[in-house]
Amino acid sequence: MTKVKLKIINRQRFTTFVTMVFILLSIATITLIDQKQVNGQSQNSYKYVPIVTGDTLWDIAKENNHNNEDIRNVIYDIMNENDMTTAMLYKDQVIKVPVK
DSSP, rough: OOOOOOOSOOOHHHHHHHHHHHHHHHHHHHHHHHHHHHSOOOOEEEEEEEEOOOOOHHHHHHTOHHHHHHHHEEEEEEHHHHHSSSSOOOOOOEEEEOOO
């Protein structure tokens, strides 16, 4: 068995090639990891609740807390799903409440 010696003729071209292979492998790895995370997430179903005068997030969360979770976590989930920064509710607003 004879050994074949390889000689790098153009160092810049070789460095560019190795860098591009590294970048492509990194992108492929990140894509596969992200895909597994997306596939691992469960599909939430939602209940749409129309807001009437006097409704509060606390009351809505309490009514829809069927798993006896900490009420603050339920409120956080509702606010997160509706892109809310405050707990203010407005008459005729419709919010989606995650059903777990």
